[in-house]
Amino acid sequence: MSVINLSEEQVLELLDWPLVCDAVEQSLRSICETKVNEDQPTAKQPTRVFTPIEKGTLLCMPGFIGNYKLKNLNDSKVFNSLGCKLVTFFKGNHELNPPKPNILGNIFLFSEETGELKAIVQASEITAWRTAAASLVATKYLFSNRSSSPKMDTVAIFGCGVQGRIHAIGLCATNSVDTIHLWNRTKSRAEALAAELNQLRQSFKNPNIKIICVDTVEDGAKNADVIVTGTSTSTPFLFRSMIKTNVHINAVGAGQYHHNELSEDIYTDPDTKIYVDSNDGARSELKTLIAPIVCEVGDIINGRSTAPAGGITIFHSMGMAVEDVAVGQALFEKFKKKSQ
Template structure:
């Protein structure tokens, strides 16, 4: 059995490779033809001292299985399960908010063939979905609109960082604004990008500074919300017409990063149909005359993106809650690359 650490995974895969494999994974769960099998996830709430019941719990551990059958000679079948935990207090302990591990099975024998640390992969595959959605939305824009984009990212953790890297691979971002509860953490991420020479125009904003947050949102062409916030981060009325928003942080019916105003103004794209149950899309769930477009349908050409539904809808929103098929396909690609490069630790489980 091969065991890969987070560092091993980073050495094995580029962001571009992760984007490509996630395009395939998302297409596999399209309506009418999607071949993947993805059972419902199982969630265990962690009741902290402030939570009275499982519904109040902000921390969860999730078990997410998936199977990707080989539908042609180029694909390899993949079976596995990811165990992911969200702990809001982890940053104070010097740990990531989201930690994850994926086990991959030999589909024929059922034996576990690899265990992959998936904290980095979880952030990377989420960012890949957002980058793909952003690219699809921007494809219909004029060259003038695409000449130089301002990207505003809420969250300075690993998710925020990898969203910046992934989106900038597929879009011409020239100005970056990082908004975070801790200005120190935002400045640290900013310094990292400046040192790498990826941007020259970077600004950091503390989330509590409402005036500067509003200014950042009003100037954004693309926004990412990648936080563990339970209430909206900004007013939807601040968002400029034509803006695209990727919301990836909230994942339960009672948590949200964006408000109803933004949802009402947006054509919604989702990674899975389950995303409609998340707090962010609470308003949309009760609207019979409004639908969400599945990202896999767009990537597969089963659906055509139409930005203008009527005069009241002037933004786009991609809501992601993650799907296990992304996890197992990303982990399988890491294992394949690791074996080719001689990376990782082999463990005899007999």
Template sequence: MIVISKEEAKELMTASETIELMKETLMDFNLGKSEMSLRMNNQLSDGNFYLLMPAYLKEKQYFGVKLISIFPTNHGKGLPSHQGVVLLFSAEDGQEKAVVDCVEVTALRTAAVSAVATDLLSRKDAKVMGFMGAGVQARHHVEALLEVRDIEEILVWDLYEKSANNFAEEMSEKHNMKVTVCKTQEELVGSSDIITTVSLAKEPILKGEWVKPGTHINAIGASAKAYREMDSLVVQKSKFYVDKRESCLGESSDFLVPLSEGLITEDHIYAELGDVLLGKTNGRESDDEITMFEGMGLAVEDIATASFIYEKKLKQMESK
């Protein structure tokens, strides 16, 4: 069995490779070529929790589980909020194959899925992308989204101004691009063509009254029930896409709150991304519609990413 660290995982897989893999993974899942049960969310003290996420890739012959801890209380302690591993097994003989640090796996696959959504749903002429939340996910999302749109400016807002300033400095240098820190959420939302929310907010940070027509939103941060980033109006106004319908209905407060308020019905979920990729339904249809992708994160994405990294590592070892 091989152990693959976060640093090694980073070296072994690029954003563009992950985007292609995620397209295939989402289509495979909707074609029944992989299986996944809903994840287990286990509460710890002080609002911290851990998730157990199993999946089986039938064609690729891997199964495995991601065990990830989410500690919002790590803020300011110099520790990441997300830590954990993917345990990868062969589905041919049941052998354990690898333990892969899941920080890079999670960041790569989440950003890549958002890039797939952004490519299908945002306007082709989008020039400004805004980030609400300026942590690990935001950094990976910049890299992945730049693969699918010709962006001229990045905006950022974070609850902690220092986090936003650090992000702006780092990203402008890394991508040689203008990165502006917004003082208010409203300023960011009203000026962005593509908005990605990747915060740890428990109350809405994005309001429907601020969003201009034609905007695409990747709603990524609120992937457990205790979290919420979207107000009810913006969900109601959006053409609403998900990674998996059951995950959204089970865990997304962004969706479940307006549902409980009677503002939307379950039919408000327009489509799963996999079905758009398969051509079974539409992506963006006009320049004016507001589109939203609510990404809850799927175990099949983690196992596919970990198996790609594992196979690359094997090749690297064989060539030495």
């Protein structure tokens, strides 16, 4: 079996929001422990393994997702995907001459029949897109599908780095957003993202969207219907007094300070409901969370739990190997179709 190698440039050409959101939605469904029907995908996803060395860290994320379909590729084919994402974190890479990314990743896809390696897919763009897609899917089920049928008038992005950027693009590409507020501690970064969004506005559902760089978190949050927090801060910057009663928050990323962006009074508000991508991931990486988790978003997608009718909802996204594997498989299949 010849191994197909997909570069970041090829991956970018293959990526599209409907396909990535479809693969991520199937992944969120798959990891739920309770199987509600025979059409529910299944998953095996061991805990990720970190191997630190003097100059960096290797992260190993194996996963299997089975019995799932990708309606944007083939309505009838049932996929079973085995893979592993390997990621390295080397903080000094950007100082090299020439510089290299600090984070490098590849997804290895294997035949589920023989175990043979069938593809290596570079994963920097996939990681960004699948993380944003998880937020898009969660927003769909936790906010857009509420019985009151709310409109996503205003989106607030706090942190305009890799995740803030791709969340802004994804939300505007898939929803008719009227206004987007951008905030970053270094304002020039928010201004750079605003300039990029202006260039992309013709690809958005609402090309007439207002793109505003705000000076404070409070200015960004006060009218927001959907909020994305994508920073690495260890201290809260978003407080209950800043946000509306009916708001959805996508809290992105895992790690020691994952939930520190949001103040305690948001979590303890009786109208707040917390959802996660994976209970196993939450037990490992949200140990100090002070409020109970309602359920995995996949339980709502599968119909086992009811979507919230209103209030403050928080989606804690930690990232899952099965998302990487499913998206990697989707791009591999799309590449093969285009190559025929």
